[in-house]
Amino acid sequence: MSLLVGGIAIGAVYALVAIGLTLIFRATGVINFAQGEMLMVGAYAYVLLHDRGENAVFQILGPIAAGAVVGLIFFFVTRILLRRAAEITIVIGTLAISILLQAAARLEFTDNPIRAVPWLFGDRDVSIGAGTTVSINAFTVVAATLCVFALLQWLLGSTTYGKAMRAVAEDARRAAITGIPVNPMLALSWVAGGVLAAIAGVLLSPITGVFPAMGAGVLFPAFIAAAIGGFESVFGALFGGLVLGVIQTYAVVGVGGAFRDGITFAVLVAVLIWRPQGIFASATLRTH
Amino acid sequence: MRFPFAPLVFGTVLGLLGIAVAYALPSYPRFIFGEFAVLVIITLGVNLLLGVAGLLSLASPAFVGIGANLSTAIMLRAHVPILVSIPIAVATGWCVGWLLGFLSLRLAGFYLAMVTFGFLDVFLVILNEGGDLTGGGYGLIVPPSSLPLLGPVTLDVTIAISAFTAGIAIVLVREVQRSRIGRAWIAIKDAPVAAEMQGIDVAHLKTLAFAVSSALATLAGTYQALLLGVTNPSAYSLNVSVAHLTYAVVGGMSASIVGPILGPLLLFVVPEVFRAIGQYREVFYGAILLLVLVIAPNGIAGTLEALTQRTRSRP
Numbered sequence: 001m002s003l004l005v006g007g008i009a010i011g012a013v014y015a016l017v018a019i020g021l022t023l024i025f026r027a028t029g030v031i032n033f034a035q036g037e038m039l040m041v042g043a044y045a046y047v048l049l050h051d052r053g054e055n056a057v058f059q060i061l062g063p064i065a066a067g068a069v070v071g072l073i074f075f076f077v078t079r080i081l082l083r084r085a086a087e088i089t090i091v092i093g094t095l096a097i098s099i100l101l102q103a104a105a106r107l108e109f110t111d112n113p114i115r116a117v118p119w120l121f122g123d124r125d126v127s128i129g130a131g132t133t134v135s136i137n138a139f140t141v142v143a144a145t146l147c148v149f150a151l152l153q154w155l156l157g158s159t160t161y162g163k164a165m166r167a168v169a170e171d172a173r174r175a176a177i178t179g180i181p182v183n184p185m186l187a188l189s190w191v192a193g194g195v196l197a198a199i200a201g202v203l204l205s206p207i208t209g210v211f212p213a214m215g216a217g218v219l220f221p222a223f224i225a226a227a228i229g230g231f232e233s234v235f236g237a238l239f240g241g242l243v244l245g246v247i248q249t250y251a252v253v254g255v256g257g258a259f260r261d262g263i264t265f266a267v268l269v270a271v272l273i274w275r276p277q278g279i280f281a282s283a284t285l286r287t288h
Numbered sequence: 289m290r291f292p293f294a295p296l297v298f299g300t301v302l303g304l305l306g307i308a309v310a311y312a313l314p315s316y317p318r319f320i321f322g323e324f325a326v327l328v329i330i331t332l333g334v335n336l337l338l339g340v341a342g343l344l345s346l347a348s349p350a351f352v353g354i355g356a357n358l359s360t361a362i363m364l365r366a367h368v369p370i371l372v373s374i375p376i377a378v379a380t381g382w383c384v385g386w387l388l389g390f391l392s393l394r395l396a397g398f399y400l401a402m403v404t405f406g407f408l409d410v411f412l413v414i415l416n417e418g419g420d421l422t423g424g425g426y427g428l429i430v431p432p433s434s435l436p437l438l439g440p441v442t443l444d445v446t447i448a449i450s451a452f453t454a455g456i457a458i459v460l461v462r463e464v465q466r467s468r469i470g471r472a473w474i475a476i477k478d479a480p481v482a483a484e485m486q487g488i489d490v491a492h493l494k495t496l497a498f499a500v501s502s503a504l505a506t507l508a509g510t511y512q513a514l515l516l517g518v519t520n521p522s523a524y525s526l527n528v529s530v531a532h533l534t535y536a537v538v539g540g541m542s543a544s545i546v547g548p549i550l551g552p553l554l555l556f557v558v559p560e561v562f563r564a565i566g567q568y569r570e571v572f573y574g575a576i577l578l579l580v581l582v583i584a585p586n587g588i589a590g591t592l593e594a595l596t597q598r599t600r601s602r603p
Contacts, residue, residue, distance in 0.1 A: 031398045033530075077578070085585030088344065092537045095530055096577040103570035216526070220409065223402050231398075258417050265406035272399060 002134045003249055009138035010207065011225075011245020012145035016200035017218055018225035018237035019152065020193035025231045026169040027189035030078055030090050034098030035197050035222065036215025038074075040105060042067050042198025043205040043214060047116050056120050060202060067198025071191035073097070079186055105212035113209030119202055141203045148199060149238050152192075156234070165189055220261070221248070224268045230275075295463045303455030307448045320560050322447035322515050325454040326508045327552035331535040332461045333504030335548045338533070339541030340465055341497035342477030344397060346529045347388060347404035350411040351381050351502045353524035355509025360428045360519050361421060370433040370441060374510045378503050385502020389495035408529060415521040427519040446514040453511070457504065462545045464500070473497055474543060531555070538580045540589025547589035554580065554588070 017035055024032045032038075042063035049062040077097060078090050085093070118137035125133040156162035167175040168185040176182045201215070208214055225244050229236020244267060251263040310321050330348060337343050359377040362368055388407060392400050415422045422428065434440045464470050472493050475483035484490050513519050535555055539547025559573050584591040 031401075081582045082585060085581065088338070088541070089537060089581055089585050089587075092534055093578065093581050095534065096574050096581060099530075099577070100571060100574035103568075103574055106570065107567060220402075220405065223405075227399065227402065258413060261406075261409045262413050265410050268402060268406050272395060272403065 003253060004246065005134045005138045005142075007246035007249030008242055009141040009245070010249065011242040012141045013200045013204045013207075013241075014218065014221045014225045014245055015238045015241025016145055016148065016196050016203070017222035018229070018241045019149070019234050020196035020200075021222055021226045022229055022231055022234055022237045023189050023196070024193040025226070027165065027186055028078065029087060030094065031223075031231075032074065032094050032193065033091060033219070034074065034094045034101065035193065036217070036219040037098040037101040038067055038070050038194045038197035039201040039204065039215040039218060040210075040212060041070050041101065042201030043116070043210045044105065044109065044114075044201075045198070046119065046202040046205055047114050047210045050117060050119075059119060060199075063198040063202050064195050067194035067196070067201075068191045069194075070101075070198075071194025072187060074194070075187040075190040078190075079183065102212045102216075109210075109212065111211060111213075113211040113214075116205035116210050118206040135206075137203075137206050144199065144203060145238075148196065149234070152196075152234060161185075161188065165192075221245075221264055224264060224271070227268065228271055295459050299456040299459030301455075302459060303452035306451030306455045310444075310447050310451045318447055319443065319515070320557065322443075322450050323512075324552055324557050325447070325450040326512050326515065327532075327535065327556055328454045328549055329450075329457050329508040329511075330505050330532055331539065331548040331551050332457055332545075333501035333508075334532045335536040335539060335541060335551075336461060336465065336473075336504075337497050337501040338536050339539075339547065340470060340477065340543050341473040341494065343389075343392075343494065343497060344401045344533075345388075345392075345404040345498070345501070346401050346526070346533070347407045347411075348501070348505045348532045349524035349526075349528040350408045351385060351505035352509035352512060352528075353411060353415060353519070353521070354381050354384060355506035355511075356513035356519040356523075357415065357422055357428065357509075358506075359510040360430050360513050363431050363433060364428060370435065370514075374507070377510050378507050381506025381509075382499045382503040385506075386495050386499040388502070389498025392498070393491055393494060405526065405529070408524070408526065412521055412524065415524070422521075423519065425521060427521060427523075430513050430517050430519070433514075441514060443515070446511060450511045450515065453507070457507075458545055458549070461504075461548075465543045465545075469493065469496070470543065534577055538577065538584075538587055540587025540591075540593075542587070542589050542593070544589040544593065546592065547587055550588045 017039060020038070021032060021035050024030060045063040045066040046059060049059045054062070074094065074097065077093055082090050082093050118135070118140060120140055121136045126136050126139070127133050156166060164175070164180045165185050165188055167178070167180055168182050169189070172182050175185070197215075200218070204214065204218065221244055222241070225240035226237050228240030228243070244264065247267060248260055248264060252260050255263070306325060310318055313321055330352060334348050337345055355377045358380055359370070359373040362373040362376055363370060388404065392403055395403055416425050418424065432440060435445070438445055465473075472483065472488045475486065475488060476490055476493060480490060512523070516523070535551035536548065538555055539549070539551030541547065555573060555576060558576065559569055562572065563569070565572060580588065586594070
């Protein structure tokens, strides 16, 4: 039981990163290889604010602001600096920023993980019956992820901004003709991706500790979660993340931690063979 | 009419030139030059797959690792000479690459990247968990070996062989890329449907591109093991695969042969020359990469081509 909760919690982190990947890919056609570094920035922002003794609101607003700023930087580099480059060049561009961010974090904080205290409720365990206890952070993670998901669905589905963002994602040129400012909407997509990753960083930091390469390890599972959603469906990414987290957790217990990545890979291959376009995507072949 | 052996002669000359440069250098720069030669061989393969055939694979370090580990393991276990172990490793690399290409036929673009990334990840798990066979997290120590005529394979001999092979590989890959097969790869990249209508066997050629590229990386891997003396798994991580990609992209991702030489030169040798900056090396690397991408979005080779065309078209 505590395994299941733990799996869902780690899955929720994957889901947040995967939703960010999906949003950015849908809007810009770029797979952001630096999504993990956005997460890392959020995690460091959280730890620094927490250790300075700021209150819980600032502790979460700080990382969100940091994520938004990083998102804007990515928008600037991919859309302004590299506007005439081929898709692969832009992807390598995101890699370049991720290298820079990781290197900067390494210079500033070294490779040693910083221990982080869970947000809001601190280090506390709760009993879930039958004598088993779970860290309360697991529930914080799941609740936060569901809140973010619900908020995002509302923003994308019911507000003018959300509709404009979706229109730009669907067809930037026609969106421009109807008077939607394309570049600000793309910037908004990057910011949303950055904020989601930063929140994921806050939630992940007590589980793994905070270190420069922490985001890189989350990227591959998040890719797979996004692939389950076909890089198209936000709900698919959420679902994919949660399922993958649970599968991974049980696999680690079942066959050992060393084979976790192998299991993850097996899930990916299974999904791609079964439905190459993603489980929740419409049946068109993706050739991006 | 072309002289039929011209490429071979050209390749030999280029290879001998490489050896000459290596021997003119003092000992540490010579070692860097050896590593550079190995990277050129790898980048030729990566560029062939990505720049010529348009297939984005992240698995190149896995093949470098296969080359390094397999040839070393064969030498350690079966006590065969290096002249046998390297061809076995390269043939295995070719076959595994062919298989990976075959399995990936259904996938395009980033999905292919993810599956190849997963392949690399699984390979690293095998290396780390392989016990005595792979040396686990430390890797294997390369045993001393010798070659007929050249005698014991010292570091200098390895560097010379790497430089010579890089010269030959540059010319051979250039020939392949200019051949029917190479033009078919470009056709598959630029217009897959049209290529198929022309009668090009797309599936076969894609798997072939994987096989050739993997074989080059495997060959480079066998040299790399000799250069470094160990086969530590950290030499085949995702970061390495990203580095290989950036070499190809900065070089120019085209059928031009200048790219695979300039990419490693700029992103490996230049940061190595400025080694004194120490801890800022990574930042420096990232900055060079971003700068090149912004200044030359089509890579250095692409920009050079555009420049020469502009000067040519002037009256």
